[in-house]
Amino acid sequence: MHGVGSERFRRREFYVQINMQEREITVKVVYYGPALSGKTTNLLQLHEIINPSSRGKMVTLDTSDDRTLYFDFLPIQFGTQNGFSVKIKLFTVPGQVMHKSTRKVVLAGADAVAFVADSQRSSASANAYSYRDMEANLKSNGIDFETIPKVIQFNKRDLDDVKPLSEIKEAWGDVPTFPAVAIRGEGVIETFRELLRLVYRNIDERHAFAQKFGVSEEDFIKGVFKSLDRD
Secondary structure: OOOOOEEEEEEOOEEEEEEOOOOEEEEEEEEEOOOOOOHHHHHHHHHHHEOHHHEOOOEEEEOOOOOEEEEEEEEEEEEOOOOOEEEEEEEEOOOOHHHHHHHHHHHOOOOEEEEEEEOEHHHHHHHHHHHHHHHHHHHHOOOOOOOOOEEEEEEOOOOOOEOOHHHHHHHHOOOOEEEOEHHHOEOHHHHHHHHHHHHHHHHHHHHOHHHHHOOOHHHHHHHHHOOEOOO
16 A cells, blocks of 8 residues: 555564555455365355445355365455544465465465464374464565464364364463354354454554554454444
8 A cells, every 4th residue: 555645564574554644554364274274264254244334255266175276365344433444354375285385475464364273183283284384484475473463263173083172272372272163153253353452462562553543452343343243
C-alpha cells in the first residue's frame, strides 16, 4: 500500500501496512501445517460465520482429492470505533512436501502464522517436519521466527488415537495451543481470536499503535468479532 499518506513499517523483519490517509491497516495471516491437517477447513469455517458485509470471496485452488494445490485466500475487513479500517488477509499453504517453494512464496510478508497440526499420534512426524519447514521458510523470507505472532491448533480431536492435551502442552512449550475439531467449527474462533490478540500486541509494542493511532486492543478484537454471525 504505497502513495501519499501511506507508511510501510519494517523493523526487526516485522511487516505491517498502515495508510494514514485512508485510515487503514492491513495484516497478512498465514495458516500453515502438514497436508490434510485442516488449514482450508479453518478458512471455510471463518468464511461461513463472518458476516458477508465484512468478508470478500474466498478463493480456493485444489485438486481432485481436495488437497490445496496452491493456496486459499480469504479477505476480511472491519471498522474500529474510532474510524480505522482493518483488513486481514488470510492465506493457507499447500501441505504436501512437493510444494515447498510455493509455501515459501505464500509465507512472504506474513505478519502472523497459525500452525494447524493433526492430533493423531501417527501424524507426529508430519507435524514436526512441517513446523521445521515453516521455521526455515520464515527465516528465508527474512522474518524473525522467534518474534512473529504464532499459535498452534491441534485439530481432529474427534479421531482415534490422538495425543492427550497435557502431552501436547508439554511438548510445544510456550506457544499458545488450541484443541479443535475444525470440521465442526470447534476451536476455529478461539485460534483466530488469540492470533489477532498477539498480532495487536506485537504491533503496539513495536509501533506504539494505541498511542499513535488510538486503536485499543479491545477495539481491534471487537471489530473482528462483531462481524461474526455467531460468537
